[in-house]
Amino acid sequence: MPFVRDTVTIFQREIAPTLRDPLGLLFTMMQPLLFLFLFGPLLSGNTGLQEAPWQWFVPGILIMMCLSGPMMAGYFLLVELIGGAMERMLVTPISRTAMLIGRTLKEFVVLLAQAALIIGLSVPLGFRPNAAGVLAGLALLVIFGIGLGALSFVLAIASAPGGELFYGITQLIMFPLLLLSGVLLPIESGPAWLQTVAAFNPVTYIVDAERALFAGDLTSMSALYGLLAAVAVCAIGLTLGTRAMRRGI
Amino acid sequence: MIHARGLTRSFKIKGGAVEAVRGIDIDVEAGQLVAFLGPNGAGKSTSLRMLTSLLPPTSGSATVAGHDIVKDPGGVRARIGYIGQKNGSGENFRIRDELVSQGRCYGLSRAQARVRADEVLQQLDLASMATRKPGTLSGGQRRRLDIALGLVHRPDLLFLDEPSTGLDPQSRANIWEHILRLRAEHGTTLFLTTHYLEEADSMAERVIIIDHGKIIADGTAAQLKSDLAGDRIIVTFSSESDAVQAASIAERMTGTAPAVTAAPAAASTQAAVSAGAFAQTATPAGAFAQTAAAPAATAIADPVVSATVSAASASAVTDVAGAAVVVSAAVVQVRVAQAGAALPEYLRALEAAGVKAIAAETSRPTLDDVFLALTGRTLRESEATPVAEPAAV
Numbered sequence: 001m002p003f004v005r006d007t008v009t010i011f012q013r014e015i016a017p018t019l020r021d022p023l024g025l026l027f028t029m030m031q032p033l034l035f036l037f038l039f040g041p042l043l044s045g046n047t048g049l050q051e052a053p054w055q056w057f058v059p060g061i062l063i064m065m066c067l068s069g070p071m072m073a074g075y076f077l078l079v080e081l082i083g084g085a086m087e088r089m090l091v092t093p094i095s096r097t098a099m100l101i102g103r104t105l106k107e108f109v110v111l112l113a114q115a116a117l118i119i120g121l122s123v124p125l126g127f128r129p130n131a132a133g134v135l136a137g138l139a140l141l142v143i144f145g146i147g148l149g150a151l152s153f154v155l156a157i158a159s160a161p162g163g164e165l166f167y168g169i170t171q172l173i174m175f176p177l178l179l180l181s182g183v184l185l186p187i188e189s190g191p192a193w194l195q196t197v198a199a200f201n202p203v204t205y206i207v208d209a210e211r212a213l214f215a216g217d218l219t220s221m222s223a224l225y226g227l228l229a230a231v232a233v234c235a236i237g238l239t240l241g242t243r244a245m246r247r248g249i
Numbered sequence: 250m251i252h253a254r255g256l257t258r259s260f261k262i263k264g265g266a267v268e269a270v271r272g273i274d275i276d277v278e279a280g281q282l283v284a285f286l287g288p289n290g291a292g293k294s295t296s297l298r299m300l301t302s303l304l305p306p307t308s309g310s311a312t313v314a315g316h317d318i319v320k321d322p323g324g325v326r327a328r329i330g331y332i333g334q335k336n337g338s339g340e341n342f343r344i345r346d347e348l349v350s351q352g353r354c355y356g357l358s359r360a361q362a363r364v365r366a367d368e369v370l371q372q373l374d375l376a377s378m379a380t381r382k383p384g385t386l387s388g389g390q391r392r393r394l395d396i397a398l399g400l401v402h403r404p405d406l407l408f409l410d411e412p413s414t415g416l417d418p419q420s421r422a423n424i425w426e427h428i429l430r431l432r433a434e435h436g437t438t439l440f441l442t443t444h445y446l447e448e449a450d451s452m453a454e455r456v457i458i459i460d461h462g463k464i465i466a467d468g469t470a471a472q473l474k475s476d477l478a479g480d481r482i483i484v485t486f487s488s489e490s491d492a493v494q495a496a497s498i499a500e501r502m503t504g505t506a507p508a509v510t511a512a513p514a515a516a517s518t519q520a521a522v523s524a525g526a527f528a529q530t531a532t533p534a535g536a537f538a539q540t541a542a543a544p545a546a547t548a549i550a551d552p553v554v555s556a557t558v559s560a561a562s563a564s565a566v567t568d569v570a571g572a573a574v575v576v577s578a579a580v581v582q583v584r585v586a587q588a589g590a591a592l593p594e595y596l597r598a599l600e601a602a603g604v605k606a607i608a609a610e611t612s613r614p615t616l617d618d619v620f621l622a623l624t625g626r627t628l629r630e631s632e633a634t635p636v637a638e639p640a641a642v
């Protein structure tokens with residue numbers, strides 16, 4: 001299938017520099033370890049959270065990384081848009097959607113490697129994940145991330161040639177998106193308005209779904225809402241992204 | 250290979266729209282080398298990006314390599330190569346990796362793509378840089394890499410957007426060697442933009458001039474020059490009074506009134522002299538040409554008239570007014586069809602009248618003269634006040 005082949009082509013192009021640079025790879029893998037070693041001691045103390053802090057914390061970290069990965073993909077695209085590399089590939093018959101997905105997938109492979117490392121290392125520290133739930137959770141993150149990646153590409157395309165818009169919006173949007181999702185702190189204890197805002201934040205549903213899945217509640221409503229949110233973001237992202245590419249860059 | 254009709258493209262910008270390309274018709278047959286010449290902001294890149302399916306036209310249509318750019322962009326993309334104005338290689342990638350990726354983008358298998366990558370590396374003398382990153386290359390090497398990227402799938406038609414801009418003369422010459430070799434060895438049809446006059450003049454067999462989004466001339470460089478500009482003879486005298494007398498002799502020979510520039514200030518003299526550099530139609534009677542006897546200034550003031558002039562119709566050229574004889578200080582310049590034949594004739598006439606020339610030379614017209622004849626501006630002046638060029642994104 002040409003679409004699959006095109007996605008593989010872009011994926012391979014994007015991943016080659018990462019694989020060829022072991023030092024960079026090492027630093028990338030150090031990042032989750034830092035998370036664990038800096039936050040871990042806090043969690044083992046009395047946090048006032050639920051009885052299972054790791055259960056709560058690990059999915060949150062994964063989602064934080066899942067937000068930054070696609071954003072990086074958008075950033076790299078912007079760089080290539082401002083340079084001529086994007087144009088050079090757009091003039092080939094390669095599938096436009098494959099160009100978006102291949103790029104996001106590359107960020108995801110790195111992300112999944114980091115996730116595996118985090119999960120693996122947090123188990124001895126007290127994390128008790130459900131194996132099937134973890135797989136389902138990661139799949140959900142991939143769907144969500146592809147959508148986010150595509151949205152980030154749309155933003156990059158809209159920001160070219162200057163790029164200021166991209167930096168501005170990503171700066172502006174990242175923290176509210178995180179804080180209003182309950183990734184870092186539980187929103188249940190927040191005021192009503194905050195909970196209302198959070199209800200409109202797709203990340204909230206993803207976070208809830210991830211926590212449910214990691215705990216093994218594969219058939220819970222949280223998991224379903226999370227899946228719907230992820231699929232919606234993915235569909236919107238890919239539609240807008242492909243359209244932006246078609247319209248001419 | 251290329252058939253475009255009424256292609257236009259406008260961009261929405263703050264407070265209105267820019268009409269980058271305003272209805273261009275282009276026909277290019279297989280095997281031609283066409284230079285698309287025009288000042289910055291003329292609409293060259295926008296035209297190219299439409300022809301290469303990167304940018305949908307606002308209106309108009311085109312078939313490129315047998316496929317419609319709007320209805321079948323995939324068909325166009327598979328058959329053409331495009332080397333954009335900016336560098337096509339990504340910063341983070343090794344050169345050979347980029348070439349392999351490019352081949353894969355065109356649907357080659359991994360093995361084929363590797364073979365082709367090595368071939369184009371050889372072809373463009375980049376083999377020793379295969380594992381380096383583009384950032385470590387010189388400007389000329391990097392441009393060669395761009396060309397290599399455009400050649401991976403052996404296109405029959407190659408678009409190049411300013412392939413030599415910003416390079417030192419040696420690298421420019423080298424790039425041209427490669428471009429010309431491509432044509433000689435593979436018969437590739439080449440359509441390239443440039444704002445270097447000399448390049449269009451010496452390299453291309455056909456020059457299409459674009460200005461403000463419209464095609465204003467199309468022909469061989471020689472045709473354009475003889476139709477729209479013509480030769481010049483320049484004679485220096487020992488005094489201004491001699492020059493004035495000589496000018497009236499020239500006037501009698503050409504049948505036009507001389508334009509006298511008041512101050513010998515370099516800039517205005519230059520402008521007047523070049524303004525006189527057009528509107529020649531050779532008379533069968535002799536080497537001297539007939540020109541419309543209007544002052545040079547009108548031609549400059551009215552680029553709209555000249556914009557409609559196509560080099561193909563030499564008869565239209567007389568619409569463009571210009572002085573055939575220009576005097577500035579002690580120098581007389583005369584526009585003629587063939588300077589080589591006109592100069593001796595003129596010198597004999599001067600001698601008969603007892604006016605002594607102290608120096609004489611002839612000059613061939615350049616494409617700049619052609620551009621000036623058509624627009625009232627020189628290409629170089631147009632460059633001096635460039636339209637802000639947004640990144641081609």
Ligand SMILES: Nc1ncnc2c1ncn2[C@@H]1O[C@H](COP(=O)(O)OP(=O)(O)O)[C@@H](O)[C@H]1O
Nearest residue numbers: 260267269289290291292293294295636637639
């Ligand atoms: N993406 C764009 N958005 C707005 N204006 C543009 C865009 N691209 C080109 N233009 C405008 O269109 C005109 C033609 O540009 P271009 O085709 O790049 O010229 P050239 O390649 O001949 O220098 C210029 O006035 C330029 O400012």
Ligand SMILES: [Mg+2]
Nearest residue numbers: 293294295334
């Ligand atoms: Mg340009």
